[in-house]
Amino acid sequence: MTVLARSLFLSLVLAGLASCTAIAALDRAAEPQNVYELRPPDDIPVARATRSTQLIIEVPTASGAVGTDRILIRPTPSQIAYLPDARWSEPAPVMLQTALVEALLATNAFRFVGRRPLGPSGDVALVSDLTGFETRIAPETGTNSVQIRLTVRLVRERDARILATQTFASSVPIPDTSTPAIIAGFEQTSADVLEQTIRWIITAL
Structure with missing residues (x-):
């Protein structure tokens, strides 16, 4: 040749x-991939009286690694991977916004809760940063966990004044890195963060 x-x-x-x-x-x-959705917690505080506030829930800001419908795994602090056989029903920030809107509506604490105001603007907006939404794997110690971290601000819309700021975080250990264990960890941490956030909003306003 x-x-x-x-x-x-x-x-x-x-x-x-x-x-x-x-x-x-x-x-x-x-x-085909399994699709999962995080729902509002069952233990939602209910207000005794409806306030006249119109509350707008904006989509949380997030990094490109978090702001997707992929389920984030962090094998090392600087490495990113995703579950190959599962995804969220929506990008994580939008899914969290949906859960917050549904949970706050269920409290009966405000005249209106939504993604957008009824008129030109609302009374108060919830602006947030989703800085943690991941599974952390530590093979050297055998300790795996799901971690969520959310920083929220209540902003008065007419003058953009920040009324209150708080950060909520939750970390739950998981027995292994199987998809069911990871999803169960996300369910527990998200319920914890959402409940903390909702109680704080009602108190702060």
């Missing part, structure tokens, strides 16, 4: 391998 023939043969083999790799990637992408 001449040099030219060998080169042509090698090029065809490499092209075939690349094609197989692309097809395999497409096959993996087409595999």
